[in-house]
Amino acid sequence: MSAGQPGRRLGILLSGRGSNFQAIAQQCVAGRLNAQIVVVISNRADAAGLEAARAMGIPSVVIPSQGVERVAHDRMVAEALDEAAVDYVILAGYMRILSAWFIQHYPQRILNIHPALLPAFPGLDAQHQAWEYGVRYAGCTVHFVDEKMDSGPIIDQAVVPVLESDRAEDVAARILAEEHRLYSEAIGKVLQGGWRVDGRRVLFER
Ligand code: GAR
Numbered sequence: 001m002s003a004g005q006p007g008r009r010l011g012i013l014l015s016g017r018g019s020n021f022q023a024i025a026q027q028c029v030a031g032r033l034n035a036q037i038v039v040v041i042s043n044r045a046d047a048a049g050l051e052a053a054r055a056m057g058i059p060s061v062v063i064p065s066q067g068v069e070r071v072a073h074d075r076m077v078a079e080a081l082d083e084a085a086v087d088y089v090i091l092a093g094y095m096r097i098l099s100a101w102f103i104q105h106y107p108q109r110i111l112n113i114h115p116a117l118l119p120a121f122p123g124l125d126a127q128h129q130a131w132e133y134g135v136r137y138a139g140c141t142v143h144f145v146d147e148k149m150d151s152g153p154i155i156d157q158a159v160v161p162v163l164e165s166d167r168a169e170d171v172a173a174r175i176l177a178e179e180h181r182l183y184s185e186a187i188g189k190v191l192q193g194g195w196r197v198d199g200r201r202v203l204f205e206r
Contacts, residue, residue, distance in 0.1 A: 003056050007034040008191050011086035013041050013077065013094040018049020020092040020113060023180035024187065025056055033184050035191055039084040041077055043096055059084070065096060074102035081106075090187065091145065095124075100147050108197060110145040111190065113183050115175045117141060117157055122150035127172035131162065138162050138171055140179045142186035144197065153202045156186040 003025040010028075012021045021040060027033040040053035043065035053060040061080050065073050073096075081089060091112040103110065116126035118141040121133070130138040139159040146152035158178040162171050189195070194205040 003028050003037045003058050007036055008087045009038045009085055010035050010088050010090050010187070011039045011041065011081040011084055012037055012049075012053075012090050012092050013043075014047055014049040014092045015042060015044050015095040016047050016049060016093050018047065018052050018092065019176065020179055020183050021049050021090075022052050024090065024092070024184050025052075025058070027184040027188075029056075033188050033191070035187065038086060039080060041080055043073070043077075043094070049092070070097070071099045071101050074099045078102060078105050088187070088190070090183075092183070097149055098145065103145060103147055108144055111155065111187065112143055112145050112150070112152070113179055114141050114143070114150045115172070115179060116150075117159065118143065118150055118154065126150075127175055128168045131166065131168040131171045136162055138175055140175050140182055142183055144202070153197050153200050155190060155202050156182055158182045 014021055025037055028035050028037055037058050040049065040058055040060040042050050042062050045062045045064065050060045063076050063080065089106050089110040091110065114126060116130055117139040121129040137159050139157055141157045142155045144152040144155065160174040160178055189204060196203055
């Protein structure tokens with residue numbers, strides 16, 4: 001089983017809640033994204049996103065990462081992705097750094113979402129970093145994954161205001177709502193084709 005229309009095959013990697021995964025799955029099922037999620041892989045057995053995948057009838061796999069050497073783990077993940085014949089690898093809160101081997105195995109076929117307007121605030125807890133810094137605008141970024149963390153050519157971004165009355169959690173919630181919209185839209189653009197990467201820039205044919 002898989003979620004969505006027969007179309008391009010997406011493999012999801014996640015480590016936690018899985019709300020971005022669920023937002024993408026809903027767009028696939030509704031036929032607004034011409035794709036199907038064929039496998040969900042988590043490095044953590046307790047990831048809530050796995051339960052959601054099971055409820056949707058999507059094959060889910062746990063490949064524990066603790067104590068496993070990075071490339072060895074990535075090879076196991078790639079084996080599961082390749083077995084499911086995925087066209088694109090979608091990182092949805094996958095809190096691991098990928099090896100160069102893995103990234104080269106899927107050239108320009110790995111997408112990530114980060115809850116900040118990159119290149120500002122890479123790394124963990126980006127929403128809190130932005131709030132603490134005192135930015136007036138925050139947001140999220142969908143990008144191709146390259147060998148550095150939260151780097152790689154930018155596919156799309158969305159901006160949200162930061163109000164003086166906001167706590168960091170308010171900013172995070174406002175960003176998350178935009179993440180749920182932006183990620184599916186960005187995946188849709190990539191699946192449509194007609195783009196190329198020129199240095200750091202992703203250029204779409206109009
Ligand atoms: C999301 O906010 C995503 O942008 C972030 O983890 C969260 C996962 O939430 N990813 C990163 O920080 C990657 N550097 P979710 O599990 O509910 O989709």
